Amino acid sequence: MKRDLLGWIALAAVVVGLVGFRIHRVREREASAGGPPFTLTDARTGQPFTDQTLLGTPTALFFGFTACPDVCPTTLATATRWLAALGPDGARLRFAFVTVDPERDTVERMKQYVTAFDPRIVGLVGTRAETDRVIARFGVFANKVPHADTYTYDHTALVLMVDARGVSVGTVDHDESDEVVLGKLRGLIAR
């Protein structure tokens, strides 16, 4: 009887160990790809933009919405200047603008919006659920704030630097000097 109990305890320990190891492996694999999968739409091309799209090319990711009048257009206009200043290196960097407001930002609206900026800046739109997955994956803050008969979003206004493995490795701020930003972006491209 006692021996049976010990046997069961040993078996349970082995099972717990195996399950734990499995969870650890899954987590490790997710971490190496930067987090769970997601699917958005590249508004310029209409093609899917997924977690797999991130692999192989470093990406500067910016979250905002087209009804944002100040920090969003300013950052994208500044990014247009950065891409020009990077010269040939800029061809090895992707810049993506992800809307946190897919209720108003349709693929069609985003497609029009990004025409005002460098053609390498892609506009990404997802469903609410997919958008929330991307927001969570990159640890971005986005909070809908009702205002009169409309609403706005408080949101992270930093540009995330995501390496060619899809892992967020740092941020740049449109208020930093061009010299600092270009140094960081060159570092990202060279990783």
Add this chain to the structure above:
Amino acid sequence: MRDRAPGPGDRRIPLGRDKVSLGAPLQRSYAEEMVPVAPSVFLAAALILGATGAPLAVTDGWARATPPGAVNGAGYLIVQNPGPAADRIVAVTSPVARRTELHSMSMAGGKMTMRALDEGLEIPAGGTVKLAPGGLHLMFLDLTAPLVAGQKIPVTLELQKAGKITVELVVQPIGAKGLGGP
């Protein structure tokens, strides 16, 4: 650009200068009634002006061009109050938007927060308030048409004491951080 029929929200005063106007425009019926007492009204206005010193000055107005598809826009200006009494901007209107509001914006820990100033914006006595990118701004909600660089847009500030002041904002390129380009 301004082909919208005038609505009740965009009553504007004709202005030769682009800086300052004192006193709210009078409704016609009221104005007619007031004709006999007009000289004393003017005298009173002159006395008030004398008492409060120089009027408010609104300068350096500009707005950011909007990308296609953007429904809102932002405008900036500087208000100087050389007088000895504080004044307050209580409302803003412009024919370019369904509604124009005063907003504050702040950045903390990489997070942008924007709020409407429901109490208006105080211009302290002898002080200057600057609306600039990354901070206070005029928010144009539901633009009637995109704002295009080079365009001039009228904006009317309504002040508690100084009344309405209409100025023109010059639309700058999207990447501009001030009047006069990027």
